[in-house]
Amino acid sequence: MAKKRRGTAVAVAVATGVVGAGLALSPGSADASSGVAAWSSVQAVTDVRGVTAPNLLSPQLTQHPVAQGSLKLENPTDQVPYYGYLGDGTLLPDPALTQAPGVKVEASKTEPDKNVYLRLTGQHGADASYSYGTRFLFQGHEGGGSGYITRINLDADPAHRVTLLATKQADGTPLPTIDGATWDPWAKRLLLTAEKGNKGAVLQATPDIGSKVEDISFVTGRAGYEGIQNDSAGNVWMIEDTGGTSVATKTKVPSSFVYRLVPYNKRDLTKGGRLQALQVTSRRSGSPIEYQKVDAEHPTGGAFTDDQKDLSTYGPSLRTRWVTIHDTRSDTSGKAFDANALAKAAHATPFKRPENGQFRPGTDFREFYFDATGDTNTEATANAGYGGWGTLYKLTQRDPSSDEGRLSVFYAGDKEHTGLDNVTFLDRTHVAFVEDAGDTLHAQRGALDSGFVFDTSADYSHGRQPVRFLGEGRDPSATLDNMLSSAGGGFQNDGDNEITGIHVSNGDPGPGGILGARVPRLFHDGWRMFWTQQHGDNTTWEITPADR
Secondary structure (H helix, E strand, O other): OOOOOOOEEEOOOOOOOOOOHHHOOOOOOOOOOOOHHHOOOOOOOEOOOOOOEOEEEOOOEEEEEEEOOOOEOOOOOOOOOEOOEOOOOOOOOOOOOOOEOOEOOOOOEOOEOOOEEEEOOOOOOOOOOOOOOOEEEEEEEOOOOOOOEEEEEOOOOHHHOEEEEEOEOOOOOEOOOOOOEEEEOOOOEEEEEEEOHHHOEEEEEOOOOOOOEEEOHHHHOEOEEEEEEEOOOOOEEEEEOOOOOEEOOOEEOOOEOEEEEEEOOOOOHHHOEEEEEEEEEOOOOOOEOOOOOOOOOOOOOOOOOHHHHHHHOOOOOEEEEEEEEEEOOOOOOOOOOEHHHHHHHOOOOOEOOEEEEEEOOOOOOOEEEEEEOOOOOOOOOOOOOOOOOOEEEEEEEOOOOOOEEEEEEEEEOEOOEOOEEEEEEOOOOEEEEEEOOHHHHHHHHOEOOEEEEEEOOOOOOOOOOOEEEEEOOEOHHHHHHHHHHHOOOOOOOOOOOEEEEEEEEOOOOOHHHOOOOOOOOOOOOOOEEEEEEEOOOOEEEEEEEOOO
8 A cells, every 4th residue: 555645625616607618628648656456545534524625636647527416407497407406496505495395495416426437429419500529428316216328428518517418218108217327338328227126127228318217127127237347248237235135233145246138139138138146155154145135034134144144255256147037038017026025036145235346457357346335334234254244246257148157256345445335447456436324324423435446466354455536525515415415304315425427437338348348547548537526516536646
């Protein structure tokens, strides 16, 4: 780990600010000192109730807003007038209103979530006479109760900066709130996920204004899908976050699965395919590690078994295989189905709230890293050895379509490194995981969320720790929301800021641009880095070298 130095403070714009045209940055050739390995750690930002705080970045880095919640869309509607706010209230709390159930003292915040960077030609917007450029950042919106898709036009001026692509599906059904996102280069569609349990969905959407959005859950099933990622064979990997039953003290029973869709036609996912779920074999019994229902005989379900301990602590790798849970050639109904229920019935292995994953570049899609968020509570009795602090996993296979592989714990979380959620690779061996710990855990540990750089060639089993490259602060709007939500009374917005949408890409929309296909050359050759400070001001940032 590099010697700790004082981080660079970057103030967050207030909710009524405007992003200027000069902040649409061009990818340059500047480097961040000697590369990712030279980034220095910063301190976590202290959680002081009612106090705003700027973000801290490694001194080698700086950041610039590319859009924020109060930026008006170029094609606003009454329902969705702004990038990150609905039109159901004022952007800051209205003092004339009294907080109460059903009363919105301020506009609902829509939480722009995962980012997808693409270089595309021939894109259009609301202004037929305007040239929108070739560099775009796409996101679905997770909060506020109304889902929609936006596109940040990185080459555009403020009036044309953000385009509303869709609020409804092609059949007129309103979009669900959206979490995960990726680009499928064969289908030439954005793939978007709705993290809503057995009412969740996978949607596909065209990338231009007036986007055609279709629910393909008759192929992918319904589950609490969040992370979504293609591999080089055209398979679609999906990570599910379903909370699970709470048992013991603040502990959730592992109830979520890792899925792989093997499509029959990778250029058209509506042609169907086989949905599979990951199954891990117990090193103790030789049987699958499977979901354990909470009942009188098993009052804590599978939360405290020896197998769960093996899945949560450093040790030998465990054998894996993919089990098919649904096939559209067998089920020709064309109807959506409950993927989580089928995974349980097929004896697939549940994890403790997995959320996102990505293939390590330079491995020909043979190494897949994913996280399990854990219980996000210092009082969880599963924290000590049973995954309560969260876990990072490495899955290795001979190739991305192999049915068998090996799973090992790459990093076991602790109080200072927990709630790990979004992920992106920075180069061949360095990967960034960022926290979504939540207000309760922030207060318990006295620290807000952080982003960490892990070295995949390192051994973390003997106390080594990652580099904290980002200490997230709390912007003015999030500070207000934290105070309002803690007061009760049905306040509809989330409190503290959350790190999401961490994303490194060169924007290549072809198969060679799939995340993991090429080794990133961060800040070189068009490789760019973005993240979103969700909640509060809902600012989306681009990270660049400090010396640019």
